[in-house]
Amino acid sequence: QVQLQESGPGVVKPSExxxxxxxxxGASISGHYYNWIRQPPGKGLEWLGYMYYSGTTNRESTxxxxxxxxxxTMSVDTSKRQISLTLTSVTAADTAFYYCAEGGYRYGxxxxxxxxxxxx
Amino acid sequence: DIQMTQSPxxxxxxxxxxxxxxxxxxxxxxxxxxxxxQRGGKAPKLLIYDVSNLEPGVPSRFSGRGSxxxxxxxxSSLQPEDIATYYCQQYDNVLRRFGPGTSVEI
Numbered sequence: 001q002v003q004l005q006e007s008g009p010g011v012v013k014p015s016e017x018x019x020x021x022x023x024x025x026g027a028s029i030s031g032h033y034y035n036w037i038r039q040p041p042g043k044g045l046e047w048l049g050y051m052y053y054s055g056t057t058n059r060e061s062t063x064x065x066x067x068x069x070x071x072x073t074m075s076v077d078t079s080k081r082q083i084s085l086t087l088t089s090v091t092a093a094d095t096a097f098y099y100c101a102e103g104g105y106r107y108g109x110x111x112x113x114x115x116x117x118x119x120x
Numbered sequence: 121d122i123q124m125t126q127s128p129x130x131x132x133x134x135x136x137x138x139x140x141x142x143x144x145x146x147x148x149x150x151x152x153x154x155x156x157x158q159r160g161g162k163a164p165k166l167l168i169y170d171v172s173n174l175e176p177g178v179p180s181r182f183s184g185r186g187s188x189x190x191x192x193x194x195x196s197s198l199q200p201e202d203i204a205t206y207y208c209q210q211y212d213n214v215l216r217r218f219g220p221g222t223s224v225e226i
Binding site: 035044045046047063065066099101103105106107108110111112113 | 215
C-alpha cells in the first residue's frame with residue numbers, strides 16, 4: 001500500500017516561492033499519477049495538478065490547474081522517491097493545507113497534509 | 121470548465137437516519153464522479169468511485185447513484201463516525217474539480 005508524506009516550510013513570505021515535497025513509500029514512483037490538492041483552512045478542496053513519471057521512457061508528464069496561471073511546477077526525484085511542488089509569487093490566497101494523493105482520476109491514498117501559511 | 125455544486129451545504133440528522141447528498145455538474149460528465157469523506161482535521165478519504173463503486177473497507181451503508189449531471193450519495197443508517205464533510209469530484213474534464221462539500225452533523 002502506497003504511503004505519502006508531505007513536508008514543507010510551514011511559513012512563506014508574500015511574493016516568495018513555496019516548495020513542498022511528497023515522499024512516496026510502498027509503491028514505485030514510476031507508473032503512478034501523483035497529485036497535489038490544497039485546502040484553505042475551513043474551505044473546500046482545489047486540485048492543483050498531477051505528475052506522472054514513466055520509468056520506461058524516462059519521461060515526465062504534468063497537468064496543471066490553469067487557475068495557478070503559470071506559477072506552478074511539479075517535478076520528480078526518483079532517487080529520493082519524491083514528488084516536488086513549486087509555487088511562485090505566493091500571496092495570502094495560497095495559505096492552505098497541501099496534500100499529495102495518488103491516482104489518475106480517483107485519489108487515494110492521501111498524505112496527512114502540510115499547512116503552509118503565507119505571511120510576512 | 122465544469123462546475124460542481126452540492127446540496128445541502130450542511131445537514132443535521134439523527135443516528136439511524138437515512139441521509140442523501142446531491143451533487144450536480146454544470147454539464148454532462150457521464151459516470152465520471154467520485155465521493156470523498158473528510159473527518160475533522162484529517163485528509164480526505166475516497167469513499168465511492170465511478171458513481172457507485174465502494175472503496176474496499178467502506179461500509180455498505182454508503183451508496184452512490186446517478187449519471188450525466190446529477191448524482192447522489194446516500195448513507196442508509198447514519199452512524200456517529202459518519203460526522204464529516206463529503207465532497208464529490210468529477211474527472212470527465214482534464215481540469216479535475218471538487219464540489220464545495222456537504223457537512224454532516226448529528
